[in-house]
Amino acid sequence: MDISTIIQILFNSLRTGSIVALAGLGIVLIYRTSKATNFAQGSIGTINAFVAGYIAHATGLSIWTSTLIALGTAFLTGVIIDKLFIRPAGRTASPVNKQILTLGIILILTGIMNMNIGILGDLFTPRYPEQFISSSERVMILGRNIQWNTIFIVALSIFLLSAIFLFIQKTRWGLAIRVTASNETAARLMGVPTKTVTMIAWAVAAMLGTIAGIALAPRAPAGLNPGLLIGTQVSAFFAAVFGGFQSFFGPVFAAYIIGFLLSAGRYGMSSYFGQPSIIADLIIYLVILIILYFKPFGIFGKAPERKV
Amino acid sequence: MQTLQRILRVLAQAIRKIIKYIKDRPQMQYILLGTVMFFIGRSILLGDTPSNADYFAQILIYTIVALGLNLLLGFSGLVSLATAAFMGISTYGMHILMENYEVNYFLAALIVLIFAGGLGLLVGVLSLKMQGIYLAIATLFVAHVIGELFRSFEAFNYGESARISEITFFGETSLSGYAQDDRIYLMGIVAIGLILAFVVIHNIVKSPSGRAFMAISRSYHAALAMGISVRRYRLLAFMIATIFAAFGGILYLTYMQSTGSVDRNWNLELSLILLAIVVVGGMKSLPGMLLGAAIIIGIPEFFFTPFEEFLQGFGPLENISLRGFDDIFTGLLIILTILFYPYGAIRIISRLKHTVQSKFQNKPSKGGDAA
Numbered sequence: 001m002d003i004s005t006i007i008q009i010l011f012n013s014l015r016t017g018s019i020v021a022l023a024g025l026g027i028v029l030i031y032r033t034s035k036a037t038n039f040a041q042g043s044i045g046t047i048n049a050f051v052a053g054y055i056a057h058a059t060g061l062s063i064w065t066s067t068l069i070a071l072g073t074a075f076l077t078g079v080i081i082d083k084l085f086i087r088p089a090g091r092t093a094s095p096v097n098k099q100i101l102t103l104g105i106i107l108i109l110t111g112i113m114n115m116n117i118g119i120l121g122d123l124f125t126p127r128y129p130e131q132f133i134s135s136s137e138r139v140m141i142l143g144r145n146i147q148w149n150t151i152f153i154v155a156l157s158i159f160l161l162s163a164i165f166l167f168i169q170k171t172r173w174g175l176a177i178r179v180t181a182s183n184e185t186a187a188r189l190m191g192v193p194t195k196t197v198t199m200i201a202w203a204v205a206a207m208l209g210t211i212a213g214i215a216l217a218p219r220a221p222a223g224l225n226p227g228l229l230i231g232t233q234v235s236a237f238f239a240a241v242f243g244g245f246q247s248f249f250g251p252v253f254a255a256y257i258i259g260f261l262l263s264a265g266r267y268g269m270s271s272y273f274g275q276p277s278i279i280a281d282l283i284i285y286l287v288i289l290i291i292l293y294f295k296p297f298g299i300f301g302k303a304p305e306r307k308v
Numbered sequence: 309m310q311t312l313q314r315i316l317r318v319l320a321q322a323i324r325k326i327i328k329y330i331k332d333r334p335q336m337q338y339i340l341l342g343t344v345m346f347f348i349g350r351s352i353l354l355g356d357t358p359s360n361a362d363y364f365a366q367i368l369i370y371t372i373v374a375l376g377l378n379l380l381l382g383f384s385g386l387v388s389l390a391t392a393a394f395m396g397i398s399t400y401g402m403h404i405l406m407e408n409y410e411v412n413y414f415l416a417a418l419i420v421l422i423f424a425g426g427l428g429l430l431v432g433v434l435s436l437k438m439q440g441i442y443l444a445i446a447t448l449f450v451a452h453v454i455g456e457l458f459r460s461f462e463a464f465n466y467g468e469s470a471r472i473s474e475i476t477f478f479g480e481t482s483l484s485g486y487a488q489d490d491r492i493y494l495m496g497i498v499a500i501g502l503i504l505a506f507v508v509i510h511n512i513v514k515s516p517s518g519r520a521f522m523a524i525s526r527s528y529h530a531a532l533a534m535g536i537s538v539r540r541y542r543l544l545a546f547m548i549a550t551i552f553a554a555f556g557g558i559l560y561l562t563y564m565q566s567t568g569s570v571d572r573n574w575n576l577e578l579s580l581i582l583l584a585i586v587v588v589g590g591m592k593s594l595p596g597m598l599l600g601a602a603i604i605i606g607i608p609e610f611f612f613t614p615f616e617e618f619l620q621g622f623g624p625l626e627n628i629s630l631r632g633f634d635d636i637f638t639g640l641l642i643i644l645t646i647l648f649y650p651y652g653a654i655r656i657i658s659r660l661k662h663t664v665q666s667k668f669q670n671k672p673s674k675g676g677d678a679a
Binding site for chain 1: 386445446453577584628629636638642643647
């Protein structure tokens with residue numbers, strides 16, 4: 001194995017890890033603020049990635065502009081879902097019921113993506129959107145051609161993730177998020193607008209999922225399709241559990257670890273053993289499950305207190 | 309005239325006695341229910357549109373799977389997203405065992421059930437140590453990996469559906485899905501499976517384990533304080549749910565004589581639909597599962613398609629398609645049930661029963677309890 005292969009694997013894993021981290025941070029944000037495991041994260045991202053792909057295809061706008069428009073629709077999607085479905089469930093709904101609500105949202109979004117009425121049929125046609133930077137723009141790094149697009153996606157993700165961390169740690173609204181995450185009732189009594197915080201968490205999560213979808217779609221095997229983010233979502237959930245749902249940083253760190261393990265494992269499995277790359281996924285996730293068996297709250301998490 | 313009255317009185321008494329006999333024996337009710345279902349299926353098969361029988365068989369099979377899932381979701385408050393994947397494992401497993409290794413039908417079914425139970429045990433042991441919500445994450449991963457594995461290997465026909473020619477019982481009787489008469493027998497097998505599933509789940513729910521499940525579903529902490537090993541019972545519930553899913557898969561293969569495909573049948577969507585059956589039918593209710601399956605599978609299949617054809621009859625709507633509406637319908641039903649009617653559709657029936665009874669007995673209506 002020469003240095004250029006290592007570079008290739010490294011950049012692949014950074015790309016995968018970035019996409020997983022974006023989706024995973026959205027899941028953790030929602031889990032911390034509204035106590036719901038959001039299984040619809042992938043579907044929300046996919047449906048808005050479709051919007052970006054369609055706008056770029058139909059109006060000839062660049063993928064940058066269409067992404068900005070899709071981020072707007074993603075914001076709306078998040079707000080609508082929170083207003084219509086999550087808030088009416090209220091604080092009294094059990095975590096399982098909220099989980100089931102997000103599963104119902106998956107079905108609704110899948111149904112919308114399958115619809116074929118008027119513009120919708122055209123909107124949700126599988127297609128390959130353009131990359132942010134054309135794949136012909138490459139740079140030579142230690143004997144390997146790396147696409148500028150890959151570097152851009154990694155840089156964008158790291159920028160977004162750091163911006164969100166700074167926002168959470170340094171600003172008043174970030175404090176509101178942290179307070180809501182730690183104890184919603186107390187936060188509300190202290191005058192924190194928890195409803196707005198929850199709504200913004202959903203909107204931001206939807207936007208993060210959308211960026212993940214748009215970044216993934218050009219090189220996904222089937223392009224934009226309703227199942228685009230399923231694999232990413234599985235990794236994102238594992239990252240969230242592995243890093244610990246109780247911290248914001250842990251899941252992001254775990255996402256890059258999982259991204260690296262997956263890229264290296266898949267490469268090794270297909271080039272050294274000649275087996276389908278899914279076997280590598282299977283082994284890696286099984287190992288993570290076994291680690292979680294001994295550290296049930298993740299590598300950075302701590303056990304939550306239980307009150308009767 | 310008097311003789312007629314006497315005959316009527318004797319008849320009424322006999323009917324009352326039979327009703328009382330059945331009421332006292334829940335097993336008899338399930339057998340009756342299964343028989344009625346079989347005759348409905350038979351009349352669809354012998355009617356004008358025998359192709360509808362496939363959907364009817366699906367309703368019965370999904371009811372069986374939902375019965376197992378109900379124990380997991382309704383009684384122990386856990387969500388599994390791999391139900392469809394476990395059904396897929398059992399159809400492909402049966403196919404491989406019967407076609408490639410020429411194993412006897414019943415032996416193959418037994419192997420598949422044990423395998424599914426073992427897999428459920430493995431996944432459960434690894435994920436149930438953590439909080440309850442983590443099972444959903446682990447099963448999401450299991451479903452994803454199983455789907456990809458099916459697509460990657462030739463033994464599973466790369467995830468495409470594979471047909472079996474016929475099913476041979478006891479070495480001589482063979483049933484083929486192509487023959488009209490045989491399909492009636494196959495429907496009978498599905499109905500027997502339904503009765504079996506109902507009776508088994510009924511006995512589990514009424515046993516000491518069932519009371520433990522009930523305690524866990526009411527209050528996790530109280531159950532823990534009473535000395536119930538919540539983790540062990542959750543594991544048991546998950547294993548039973550996977551075994552029931554595998555049983556449903558076996559019946560699917562038996563009736564459809566095809567393994568079904570990973571992309572069209574054994575996907576996340578079906579797992580969610582099965583969840584919807586449990587939620588909409590009414591968690592913790594057994595007859596609710598049949599009602600839920602009839603609503604979730606029946607209404608889209610039997611009403612949406614004719615409605616689409618009806619709409620296409622109008623000039624400007626010629627090319628209209630209602631694709632996707634079935635999922636939106638199911639998703640909305642899940643959300644509305646959770647938000648506004650947590651006891652599910654079966655509650656409507658039990659309330660109706662109470663209203664009717666109180667009308668006849670002139671007692672004030674108290675409203676029904678959840679069945």
